Amino acid sequence: MATIDTLNYISRQLNIYLGLFMFIFGLIGSCWNILIFRHYSLRLSSYCTYILILSIASLIQLLFDLSDRIIDQGFSIHWTIYNIAWCKLRYYIAQCTSLIALSCLVYSSIDRFFSTCHQIKWRRLNSVYIAKQICLFTILFWMIITIPTLIYVKPIQLTTDHCVCQSSSLIWSKIIMYFFNLCCYGIFPWVFMSLFGFLTWKNTRQIRNHRVGVISTMNLTRMARFDDQLASMLFLQIIICIISSIPFCIQNIYYCLTQTISTNLYRQAQENLCFQIAYLIFYFNYISTFYSNYLSSDIFRHVSKEVLMNLCKKREDLSREITMINHQENNHKQLDKRKYNIFTI
Template identity: 65%
Template sequence: MTTSETLYFVSQQLNIYWGLTMFILGIIGAIWNILTFHHHTLRSSSYCTYLRFASVASLIQILFSLSDRIIYAGFDIPWTATNVAWCKIRYFSAHCTSLNALSFLVFSAIDRFFSTCDEIKWRRLNCASVAKRVCIFTIVFWTILTIPTLVYAKPVQIKLNRYSCENTSWIWSQIAVFFFSLCCYGIFPWFFMSLFGFLTWKNLRRIHHRRICIASSGIVTRKARIDDQLASMLFLQIFICILSSIPFCSQNIYSSVTRTMDKTELRQAQEYLYLQIARLAFYFNYISTFYVNYLSSAIFRQVSRQVLRNLFKNKENLSRQATMVNH
């Protein structure tokens, strides 16, 4: 086996084993996230509303996009790239849901900043009803903006008997690379999440100094503990978002710039391996949310365990508990 064949084989195995592991963990985490953030304890939080919408978008992204990568690049089943309707739906849903999920994460960072502000005009924006309206507007916005993907995405023959689902419009492909991949997947989320994360950290330090005398007397409200833990969830998610997006953005720009260059077979195999690593690493944005929340928040762990226990309880036990609570 030559070096090029070895690199292609490694790329295939990465998509099978690493991709399948991420697919299973992502489906479990996204569904568990949705159920947890829908729990009455967290439902009224605007921050959790953004994360609930992000979890739904992440679930769709994993089902349509990651599964297609496993089938096509892992098991080498070409029907996902030769079917015109599936090519358009998959390409459109991948772009639309990924943009929505990253937007909701950015809005969650802005929401945490509003929740720590002293001014009433900013704190009024920190409510679930505003968050729902923002999420619905964001979904409509990205859906309209990515409609050209449905028009230009088509199966393209890249080698003998081998097809790939790509943009057939040069102008739209350049927009997709330099606006969506570079700005919407990279610079904008990094900048806004880092900016509002830093501003939130400054506000939390100021609030922490105010709590010193209160904490010394043993009185710390539950809302204060929730705010601190939600901030921890946010900071860790910002770090993962930046770390997983850098290879994806750099690979897209490199592929676009060097598209017309003559490359050896070995270089093509090396670039293909890096492509698979960058694409799989980018899915950490959508897979890691539940596990980040679980590790960084004791309240989230408590609620998520309660949600899991409720799933295995029969309706009779749940109705009996509800009756006891009401009494």
């Protein structure tokens, strides 16, 4: 049987090695996602707008939350608890960005459903302008809703040798536990993403039979392929989100049921190890977007290579290519308006 010191040692090593691995790959993936979804070929897609905001929020989440967890839980450097301003700011930013990232993931699933609907009134909601407005509203909404975190969160001395950064208000602690941790991080994303993911899958099976007949075969193939690629990216991300959130939600439910039960030090070490594992698995929500997209989409891989090639080019050559591309896009838009009006993907 493992001893208390052994369990605590395993918890620290997991946060150091697995945490650092996730942090490095998460930073690379988030930065790469930001570069890719700002690419001219994806800039006019509302789905890509949501994923771009998700990637920015995930990057900030990793910098403020996962890095602090590695330092605090892994290396046992509790520098956050000695600075009340940083304790409040770090907790607030981590909470906001995690909620924004999951909200954008839910919006992307709803957006894919709208883009595959046959009714024009629903397809009109699939626009970059609306996506930007929704993202702005979501950012402001979560920033306002989580303001009590700035007020109540502070370093709290639990024992003589154990101090943590958490809420000093019992009511706000209950709201965080039951509303944010269980509902916003678990139940709500599961329900909405599963529902709209299923509806999108149902629509994509019928979409090719409802395409406009005047579109050429080449354009039809390209549009259908692009739709399928975005749907594949979304479905894999939904699966990863649900799987990575289940241990975290189970751990929080267990904590709610057993928080009034007194336990010995060995039981506490076991629970702490399970909590660290569940928490680290939950971070796959923020580090897996780039890698799941890369595995599931040929278009995404192609754009990734273009971005890499553009980074290696001289600024003058890149500016010249962008000018030519924008000129070609304007010509194509004028030509498309004259021929036929097609709903945007």
